[in-house]
Amino acid sequence: MGTSLRALGAAFTATTLTGVALCTPAAARALPHRAGTVGGDQLAGRGLISPEGVKAPPKTTASSYVIADAETGQVLAAKDPHGHYLPASTLKTLTAVTLIPKLDKGKTVKPSQDACNEEGSAVGLVPKPIYKVDDLMRALLMVSGNDAANALAEAHGGMTATLADMNKEARRLQAYDTVAKTPSGLDRPGQRSSAYDLALIARAGLALPSFRKYVSTKTAKFPAPKGYYEIGNHNKLLWRYPGMIGVKNGWTSKALGSFVGAASRNGHTIIVSIMHDEGSFWEDVAKMLDWGFAARGRATPVGVLVDPVPEKASVVPELTGPARSGSALAGGATALPSRRPVAAVDSGSGPIAAMIAIGAGLLGGLVWLGYGIRRRRAGRT
The missing domain is CATH 1.10.287 (Helix Hairpins)
Incomplete structure (x- = not known):
């Protein structure tokens, strides 16, 4: 029986x-259908990914980079674009993109002593209610204030809530290589991003008027217990490169140099992101921007910066393919495989769901x- x-x-x-x-x-x-590499299958490459028909992009000491057209999203050239690296302070772009729509920029914030004592670059906060969210955003993006990053997290309900929303925002943008463990970008185990993701995040930021204003401001007054003092933007290309909009640079001893920036010329905008650069990258980035403007409209794109996930869509990051080796994370780790979206199926209604339910019941x-x-x-x- x-x-x-x-x-x-x-x-x-x-x-x-x-x-x-x-x-x-x-x-x-x-x-279940697994889409190819986010932005196009060519972007799965580890080495230089260069278009035909134009001269090769300039050389750089960065381990990874992306050059893209901000308007069309076309990726014009890249190197290990989905390689996982420590982002350092370029991760503050994700902090800003996440929190700008959520925080009232006129809200008064009293930082905790812990926030004021954060290590690394700082704007010099004191635990007094003399700051607006607007001030802290300037400090975050202009002078890379780690203390400001923590104070903003506190204003948003704390570190846990902020990191949860940052990682949720990364998934919404399809920045599947990115995992945030701090709002400041200070190195933490498991924290990572990619040159592709930094370009995605920067593009999303540039669509926010406040973000664009913060990253392009050269100098500003910042509150102090007795008055104000002046702060200056750390992005050297704002002072050197014609048409530079700004965005963010970063550095730690493990991450080395990282940068994401954008510049406009003749009504067009080019985004450049680099990671794990061993030297002074400012001149290299300027040359990459020049190349991007020259190649735009002439080069066959090697990929695309994808649009954010529609609100009602369901996209699940999935690790596909063998783990890639040799693309070093600072600190000796290796690059991980790119995260790719898995197409979602609505199996909650309709004849298919009914048949499955009947079959399961019988x-x-x-x-x-x-x-x-x-x-x-x-x-x-």
């Missing part, structure tokens, strides 16, 4: 699932029938 039930159940399951497959549209039958009944027979037999022995 038990054998017969198992055979019947298996046959019923196969018949039911075959029926579901026959009633399912071709696109759904192919699921199969469950058969299992319980067999279980009851076995129990009665066991009672007789």
